[in-house]
Amino acid sequence: MSTKSTGFVERFRQPEYTGENRCTPCTIVNVVIAAVGSGLVSFVVTPFGGAVLFALSLVTIYLRGYLVPGTPSFTKQYFPDWVLAKFDKLEDETPEVAEEEREPEQVLADAGAVEPCEQMDDLCLSDSFRKVWHENMDAINAEGTEKSDLGRVLDVDEDKLSFDEHDEALVAQYDGGRLGQWESRAALIADLAAAKLLENRYDGWDALTVTNQSRVLSGLRIFLESCPECGGDITMEQETVESCCRTMDVVAVSCADCDSRILEVEHDQ
Ligand SMILES: [Zn+2]
Known part of the structure; x- marks a missing residue:
């Protein structure tokens, strides 16, 4: 790939929603929307148009994480939390704790x-x-x-x-x-x-x-x-944070002065 096209792709890409930050439920929702939309276009307009639209949609989802603006919050609202939690866990790719792993x-x-x-x-x-x-x-x-x-x-x-x-x-x-x-x-x-x-x-x-x-x-x-x-004081509080596709309760340790987040642990109810 030439540097020029990399530059363009990089500008289009939204790293906060792609790569390791990709939200699987959002991606699935968007691929389904793209398929339905392109299907309609093929049916009503032309099959070729539908195919092109579907291809463009997939490229957009690949680069930007989603097609329909606002999908992350939309997914958060309509998917049950336990489903999203499963995806979050999968995406963590937490490696099996190896035998030699020390506490x-x-x-x-x-x-x-x-x-x-x-x-x-x-x-x-x-x-x-x-x-x-x-x-x-x-x-x-x-x-x-x-x-x-x-x-x-x-x-x-x-x-x-x-x-x-x-x-x-x-x-x-x-x-x-x-x-x-x-x-x-x-x-x-x-x-x-x-x-x-x-x-x-x-x-x-x-x-x-x-x-x-x-x-x-x-x-x-x-x-x-x-x-x-x-050098500011450290505060510890319970907070609600947003991950890619859901909100969760965390215990947040941060600096009271500069607001730096020191640690964030998911709070299990
Ligand atoms: Zn600080």
């Missing part, structure tokens, strides 16, 4: 990152971990080294790394492909700073799968006491 709490306890709290029956950050974690976060934040740090942690070429900021997410791209996603730059800084520490404090950190490492790191974010980016 985040266990990893953090073994690394001396968390320990039983002094005052209550819960887990708290250990003083030594808190100190170095914050020093690392301050350094990354001040020097803006998240790209080189991520390159080093994932053992990839930092020159091919780039960050894309969306409304609610920071997406890391590698060599044109999607590498990973964080809730915000603040969340990324917290993870990078913690990964640096866990490498040294947990034997076998490098042997954990990337998915397992990221479960541990996001679990650790619950223990943040101030925002890694602006």
Whole structure:
């Protein structure tokens, strides 16, 4: 494909509704609408016209995620939530938890990152971990080294790394492909700073799968006491958020000052 046509396609494409963000129910609804509409055109006008319309509709759905404007909210309204939840789960592609997968709490306890709290029956950050974690976060934040740090942690070429900021997410791209996603730059800084520490404090950190490492790191974010980016207070509240095709209740941890989302966990009723 020439660069010129890529440019055009890229401008037409809506990444927030395609690729990994594609909403399967919306796509199905739109393909059905396209088929019915094109069928009518073939019947009433000409079969050729219907075929062309159907082909154009499919290309549009492929590139833009949907054909009929407003489908995402329309789907949300008319499909029962349990159906949409099934699609969401499928699209998560949560890999089977492998046998060697370690529980985040266990990893953090073994690394001396968390320990039983002094005052209550819960887990708290250990003083030594808190100190170095914050020093690392301050350094990354001040020097803006998240790209080189991520390159080093994932053992990839930092020159091919780039960050894309969306409304609610920071997406890391590698060599044109999607590498990973964080809730915000603040969340990324917290993870990078913690990964640096866990490498040294947990034997076998490098042997954990990337998915397992990221479960541990996001679990650790619950223990943040101030925002890694602006130092603001951390708030935790229950919120309703919109995924591609449904709304759900989440427990949202965010910064009170800069509004950075630190963590978002789906709240099971
Ligand atoms: Zn903040």
